[in-house]
Amino acid sequence: MNVLIFGGTGFVGRNLTKELLENGYQVYIVTRNAQRTAGTLAGGVGVIEWDNVSPLASLKNLAQIEAVINLAGESIGNRRWTPSVKEEIIASRLRTTSAIATAINEGVLQPEVLINASAVGYYGPRGDEEITESEEPGKDFLAQVCQKWEEEAYKVQDSSTRVVTPRLGVVLGNEGALNRMALPFKFYLGGPLGTGEQWLSWIHSQDLVSMIRFIIEHPELSGPINAVAPNPAKMRDFSKTLGKVLNKPSWFPVPEILLKIALGQMAEMLLHGQRAVPKQMRQAGFAYRYGNLQEALANALL
8 A cells, every 4th residue: 555644754754764664665755855854764665745735646656655644733732832833733734734634635645645744732631530432622721632633534525435534542652751851850850740640641652553453454444543553541641650660759849830940831631631642542452462561661761
């Protein structure tokens, strides 16, 4: 199968490309700078240059694409959420998704499936409530981002293209959020954020890319899917387990007030979580390699 990936040069995208290549897929990566990107990719990966502004109809060789995966979007955790940063977080997601939906509706792209990333932030702060895919969206900033992102993907009107919006939890791997979470522990300053009572929905990077391939290969799956491990953890327990894996203490909780001073509104995504469970994937029979948090952390931090 020919797969087109937007956002394929990031942490998840690179791991997904490797997973697909190893399982016989032909992968094409969409990038703004084809020459620079080509030198960083595995052999056999096609590179398609797009300025993220022009209609996708301006590109060639899209008719052969059978699956489209969209992971593109400005990072939500790299900068303080000023009004301009929040605007770019939303706009960067909607621009690409809108272009993809338009291309499918106009027949420029004719994939069997569009897998458009979202996040468990869709649900907003929910306390101890166990959340499946049928729950309503929250009302905070991240929930609004995810809701608008998904709505754009579901503008695809071609009945021959199924649309799936995997709502990602925190991805555990040797890059990304886990590295930043582990850093204080290495200086004996590790501990839970805020009260530690908030839930953290997580997934090992290998399970995530296997899940995306599983979705491609199982046409009965559509709509929102919680892309999380079956055992979410409270922040307190996550921090304790992380300290155990690193052989460092988890005794230095970061007060809520300090997080808000340092991060502003961005602190909300760390202080309030979701207890999301993967009902759809469990019903479909997906087998997790890393369902246990300690095993997942130990492998991710190798």
